[in-house]
Amino acid sequence: MGFCQQGQISLESLLKNMDNIASLPILENSKTALASTWDRNGGNNDGTDFKRIEGNYNILLDTAGPGYISRIFTGILGALNESVTLNSTHLQIFIDGNTTPVIDCPVRDFFTKNTITQYPFVFGADRTYPGFLFPIPFQKHVKVQLWSEDKYPIHENWGNYWQVTYTLYPAGTPVKSFALPLSAAEQQQMKTTGEHWAAAEKNSAQAPTGWNKSATLNLSPGNKQAYILKGPGMINAFRINILPNTPAALKDVRLRIYWDGMSVPSVDVPVGYFFGNADYASKEKYNSLLMGVDTNGGYCRFPMPFAKQAKIEFDVANNSEAKQLILDLNYTKVKKDAGYGYFHATWAEQWATEHTKGDGKYPGELNIPGMPTYGERKIPVHIAMDRNNIKGKYVGMLLHIGWPGMFWWGEGDVLIWSDEHGWPPSYHGTGTEEYFNSGWGDFDRKAVSGYIKKGRGNVLVYSFHIADAFNFNNSIKVGVERWNVLSADNQARCTWGSTTFWYASKPEPAESKQELLSPRLHEDAGKLVWK
Numbered sequence: 001m002g003f004c005q006q007g008q009i010s011l012e013s014l015l016k017n018m019d020n021i022a023s024l025p026i027l028e029n030s031k032t033a034l035a036s037t038w039d040r041n042g043g044n045n046d047g048t049d050f051k052r053i054e055g056n057y058n059i060l061l062d063t064a065g066p067g068y069i070s071r072i073f074t075g076i077l078g079a080l081n082e083s084v085t086l087n088s089t090h091l092q093i094f095i096d097g098n099t100t101p102v103i104d105c106p107v108r109d110f111f112t113k114n115t116i117t118q119y120p121f122v123f124g125a126d127r128t129y130p131g132f133l134f135p136i137p138f139q140k141h142v143k144v145q146l147w148s149e150d151k152y153p154i155h156e157n158w159g160n161y162w163q164v165t166y167t168l169y170p171a172g173t174p175v176k177s178f179a180l181p182l183s184a185a186e187q188q189q190m191k192t193t194g195e196h197w198a199a200a201e202k203n204s205a206q207a208p209t210g211w212n213k214s215a216t217l218n219l220s221p222g223n224k225q226a227y228i229l230k231g232p233g234m235i236n237a238f239r240i241n242i243l244p245n246t247p248a249a250l251k252d253v254r255l256r257i258y259w260d261g262m263s264v265p266s267v268d269v270p271v272g273y274f275f276g277n278a279d280y281a282s283k284e285k286y287n288s289l290l291m292g293v294d295t296n297g298g299y300c301r302f303p304m305p306f307a308k309q310a311k312i313e314f315d316v317a318n319n320s321e322a323k324q325l326i327l328d329l330n331y332t333k334v335k336k337d338a339g340y341g342y343f344h345a346t347w348a349e350q351w352a353t354e355h356t357k358g359d360g361k362y363p364g365e366l367n368i369p370g371m372p373t374y375g376e377r378k379i380p381v382h383i384a385m386d387r388n389n390i391k392g393k394y395v396g397m398l399l400h401i402g403w404p405g406m407f408w409w410g411e412g413d414v415l416i417w418s419d420e421h422g423w424p425p426s427y428h429g430t431g432t433e434e435y436f437n438s439g440w441g442d443f444d445r446k447a448v449s450g451y452i453k454k455g456r457g458n459v460l461v462y463s464f465h466i467a468d469a470f471n472f473n474n475s476i477k478v479g480v481e482r483w484n485v486l487s488a489d490n491q492a493r494c495t496w497g498s499t500t501f502w503y504a505s506k507p508e509p510a511e512s513k514q515e516l517l518s519p520r521l522h523e524d525a526g527k528l529v530w531k
Contacts, residue, residue: 412481
């Protein structure tokens, strides 16, 4: 059973849950959504489409509980007009109908001089876009607003690119509302979780007890190798190192995991695209709370419970140069709790551009094959996953873009439908970069989000959900708008791929794309010019 059924939700329990990733497979009855400034006209004016301005008040979120805020994110603290510094604008949070805000702070100070918490839970302009990842629980109601001291505030008073992520529970769920000052227990848990998050950015966050099972598998082209664990049990972490450690070998070996004797895999991803290092092997290293790449290959700390058996299979492509695979595991023999889901990973990929001769209406006209369109302007969307009649939990994504153009690829919004099918989804972002807690193409690396490779060519970024995970009772769809500036240098195909990580109440097929597109790298893709 999840912690929300075991007792009262509180700041301390939420912080503990953010630190105890062993609780990540717990499936809860909750709904995660986003209040943001996304452009309702379907354009790229995602910074300033405020939904509710009332005089010198700008209401960003106003909703009944019980629930909690998990993330507050914004853009440039100097606003769109650099002469306006937001010094006269306050961020205010009201809890449970109280007329006095529990938080009332100038916007700039909230992110740069926060007196409640510190990095890694809050960061300012020194970490690209400013963000606040500290949970704010509420029992009855929450309102988040901007208040300007100016009697007649101008548009720039409000800043830009606001996002407030929140999770709601069914009526009657016990929640201890946020209050200041923090108790000694809350401060201690904040310190413990914060230290672990900060350390995860810098160090390979392997299983605390190390690896207690290892295997060396000899690989040959066109063959499969499998490693089997008898259940019940929990894979706490694993590491995979393929020799030779080259991009080609990492793409040629497919990781498949079958739970409890299933004939179809629930995890089905090329090894390099599971860890995010397919294009650069171990030349591009990163660390995070859940995954990373070091000189010994890729490691994963997503907890993976199972009841009967875990079959870890490696399928080697024909003509592969992969010779050997070293598998290290941290495994615990433990009964699977009925409230825990099975781990899944789905790989999706497609061409995102295709040059057409068209009718000459637009120079360098491109179309996007195979991408559904959404919204007012019918923006094409890469669908990372789309599942129905399943109970589960979406917990993160690696996004892989092979983009040969000079211009920024990431203006498209992340869209998440959980137990819903209409437009717009309850999670509508303001740009791809904000989903990864960054902005203006300047990604950094944090415990739960960041870049593996950034810049022109091959972009690899990650974002994991712990406090802000998306539980669903019946359906989930995750998409990324393919929105960018097109130009004459953009006459080549590009690849648009993703690995999504999720849990389900029972083993489900991963439904991953099977074939890798070619050419893949920017250097290769640039050779394929459409005449």
